[in-house]
Amino acid sequence: MEVANNVPDCKQPTIMVTNDDGIDAPGLQALVRTLVSTNRYRVWVCAPDSEKSAVSHSITWRQPVSAKQTEISGATAFAVSGTPADCTSLGISKALFPSVPDLVLSGINMGSNCGYHTVYSGTVGGAREAFFYGVPSVSISYDWVGGISSINDFTLAAEACLPIINAILLEINNKTFPKNCFLNVDLPTNIPKHKGYKLTKQGKSIVKMGWKQVSSNAQGNNISNMLSTMTNDPNSVALNTDAKSVSQENCLFIREVKGGAVDDGETDYRFVKEGYITVTALGALSHADNDCQTFFKEWLPAVAEHASSAL
Incomplete structure (x- = not known):
């Protein structure tokens, strides 16, 4: 080519x-x-x-x-x-x-x-x-x-x-x-x-996910049913929850939607x-909120002072 x-x-x-x-x-x-x-x-x-x-x-x-x-x-x-x-x-x-x-x-x-x-x-x-x-x-x-x-x-x-x-x-x-x-x-x-x-x-919205144990024959079907979007309806994926058929030496888990968090x-x-x-x-990176910067501005000198006094 x-x-x-x-x-x-x-x-x-x-x-x-x-x-x-x-x-x-x-x-x-x-x-x-x-x-x-x-x-x-x-x-x-x-x-x-x-x-x-x-x-x-x-x-x-x-x-x-x-x-x-x-x-x-x-x-x-x-x-x-x-x-x-x-x-x-x-x-x-x-x-x-x-x-x-x-x-x-x-x-x-x-x-x-x-x-x-x-x-x-x-x-x-x-x-x-x-x-x-x-x-x-x-x-x-x-x-x-x-x-x-x-x-x-x-x-x-x-x-x-x-x-x-x-x-x-x-x-x-x-x-x-x-x-x-x-x-x-x-x-x-x-x-x-x-x-x-x-x-x-950019807000702080997110779909929160957990994990569910699945049987090996359910894995392919569950993955193929999921949309490429991470904002899919939590009811749109039918999970096979028959974990008893899964070997305890090789457990299989698949993500499931647990809910979401949005900001107003x-x-x-x-x-x-x-x-x-x-x-x-x-931008390339997300910067911390101002209140976090304020907290650590006061916190870090105290850590350094404590470390020095412990020597």
Whole structure:
């Protein structure tokens, strides 16, 4: 296999797309189709060859990753054996494509990525990796709800993001796009009736999970039934709780949703549930709240004083 060596067209900005649901996922396919249909961008795809949901920012370190060119109409695409962060790193390295893309888009994820879920999210990890290397990036997620959402909603989500994408590329061209953050975009379930764009801050919402022992014949079914989103309905997964059939020498456990915690402030989760397309600026790290800083500012000198007196 030869890497993509086409000569870049300087008249068109280049967008590279990755995700964590896998290169064949409907969210990525809808996003690429929508971008290609505008005839405004050169579109590259470098995405996992299988689902890599909730792998966060993990990378492949000791083994090589494979990249296989695949057919996506209007785009140059590679399916990669690694994680979303691997895909972004490879895609912006100039080892696979002839130049660094102007913008990296990660998504569209099946399920929202708000609050603390941005830490677990491979979708956000794919965008964050680009940010680490100074490439503007956006993670995009759709608040998929089973029984309500349909595959066509991903196309609506992609179209709703086009004004944001175009505006970002304008700022990049003008060299005015901020370099100390990347963006996380979440789209509401009812996209045709969305209330517009809303600048929000990352909240503390999270789906709390526990563990349940399962029999070996239940493991595959339970995993396949779970959505890639971590905000799935706790009643949507039917668990086989027959632990008696499991050998005590090799116990099997599967995650189960125990509940959730949300915050009522002006945060990403609240506003996406209210029907807004939320836009949240993220950095590489989450900083501790001010009250924690205040506590430890007084606490640490006391620890040092106690340690000195004990010598």
